[in-house]
Structures are given as C-alpha cells and as structure tokens.
Amino acid sequence: VLAGTAPNRTGLHRRDVRPSILALLERLPQTAGFVMSAACEVLAWNDLAAALMEDFAPLAPEDRNLARRAFPGPQHADETLYGISDAAEFRLSVVMQLRTTLARYxxxxxxxxxxxxxxxxxxxxxxxxxxxxxxxxxxxxxxxxHSAVGEITVDCDTLTLTDRDQYLVLFSAPSGSPGADALALLNLLGPQASHYMP
Structure with a gap:
C-alpha cells in the first residue's frame, strides 16, 4: 500500500486521469502524448497525438481502445495500426498487457x-x-x-502512473532530426491531419 502497488479495492481499473497529467499533456507542444488505461483505453491525448495517430474525440470510448485497434474484428479488418513499423511487436505487447491486467482485475x-x-x-x-x-x-x-508527412521516426517513452495503474505514452524526436521536423509540421496541421496511410 505504501509503495502504491496494492490492488485496487474496487476490483475495477481506473479511467479518470489526474488533472496534473492532463495539464502536462498540453504543455508538451513538440511531443505527441496520450494516457492509456491498464485495459489499453486511450483516456486523454494532446493535439499532436491526434494528428499523428487519429482524432479520438469523435470516437465512442470503446472505440478508443488500442487493443481493439490492434486486433480489429471482421467489420474493421481493413484498418491499419497507424502505419507503425512494429505492428507485430505492438500486438504482442497488447496481449501481454491485457494478461497482466486480467490478473490484477x-x-x-x-x-x-x-x-x-x-x-x-x-x-x-x-x-x-x-x-x-x-x-x-x-x-x-x-x-x-503518415499520409500528410510520410514516415516519421520517433522515440517512444512510456511512463507508469502507479497511483491509477495508467501509462503516459510520449512520442518525441531529437531536435533538428527529420522526425522533429515532421512532428512540427503535424503540430501546425493539427488533428485534422490524422489520416494515416493504409
């Protein structure tokens, strides 16, 4: 309990994002960031994440789940996983994440x-x-x-928010790199640029 790793007594994973984390997302204009629940739900995101991946705002909460995106049902079989280069590895990490989450909840x-x-x-x-x-x-x-800016290579950092069993995922690129230039362009284009290549 003192370490903040005790199981949630309600038996349910948390979906409410701490206000300080929401504010942090908005203070990172050159970094695409989003908060993901233990069950792979995208709970909060900034504009650059919407431009890089997709605009989550118009989606129903159940459609913001990255596990469903990674393993689409037959009705969405033609959808791609944001054109990422490591789709197979990402799918495996999703399965392992859900196995861990199921053990906790x-x-x-x-x-x-x-x-x-x-x-x-x-x-x-x-x-x-x-x-x-x-x-x-x-x-x-x-x-x-990405359909608007082509290939974007970014650093991927995931920070664990232990108090809510959530993850802050950040995509950034070194200053002056092609990835940083592409992110800057996406930042200018905004969430309406979120059409990724199939």
Whole structure:
C-alpha cells in the first residue's frame, strides 16, 4: 500500500486521469502524448497525438481502445495500426498487457469482456493469448507512415502512473532530426491531419 502497488479495492481499473497529467499533456507542444488505461483505453491525448495517430474525440470510448485497434474484428479488418513499423511487436505487447491486467482485475467486466471479445473475434489474439507471454522488450523507437508527412521516426517513452495503474505514452524526436521536423509540421496541421496511410 505504501509503495502504491496494492490492488485496487474496487476490483475495477481506473479511467479518470489526474488533472496534473492532463495539464502536462498540453504543455508538451513538440511531443505527441496520450494516457492509456491498464485495459489499453486511450483516456486523454494532446493535439499532436491526434494528428499523428487519429482524432479520438469523435470516437465512442470503446472505440478508443488500442487493443481493439490492434486486433480489429471482421467489420474493421481493413484498418491499419497507424502505419507503425512494429505492428507485430505492438500486438504482442497488447496481449501481454491485457494478461497482466486480467490478473490484477479478474472481476472487472470491462477487462474480462474485452479479453473474451478479442479471443472470439481475432484468431491472432487467441493464438498469442495461448502463449502465456508476460514480458516484452520495451519499444524505444517507432516509425509511423503518415499520409500528410510520410514516415516519421520517433522515440517512444512510456511512463507508469502507479497511483491509477495508467501509462503516459510520449512520442518525441531529437531536435533538428527529420522526425522533429515532421512532428512540427503535424503540430501546425493539427488533428485534422490524422489520416494515416493504409
């Protein structure tokens, strides 16, 4: 309890984002950032993340889930995962994240329902789930293929927000690099530029 790692007594994962984290997202104009729940739901994001990935604002909360994006059902089978270069590795990390989350929140209907849905809808998810992997190498860089600015290679940093069992994901690029220039251009274009390449 003192370390902030005790299980949530409600048995449900948290979806409310700390106000200081929301403010931090807005103070990072050259960094695309979003907050993800333990169940891979995008809970908050800044404009640059919307421009780089997609504008999450018009989506229903259940459609903001990156696990559903990684393992789309038949009705969305033609959708791509933001054109990222490491899609296979990302899918594996999603499965491992959900396995860990299910162990922490075995009675959370949002978590159990999501895992059941993905196991039924995606043979790839079901196959990876049966492997029982629980740890993956961190993804330190990522390349997006974006329709407005082409390829963007960014550094990927994930910070754990232990008090809410959430993750702050940040995409940035070294000053003067092509990635930094592409992010700056996306920053100017805004969320309406969020059409990624199939």
């Amino acid at each position: 075995p009675c959370d209907p949002a978590v159990t329902g999501l895992v059941g849905e993905l196991r039924d809808a995606s043979p790839d998810f079901a196959r990876l789930w049966e492997r029982h992997d629980v740890q993956t190498a961190p993804m330190l860089t990522k390349t997006f293929r």
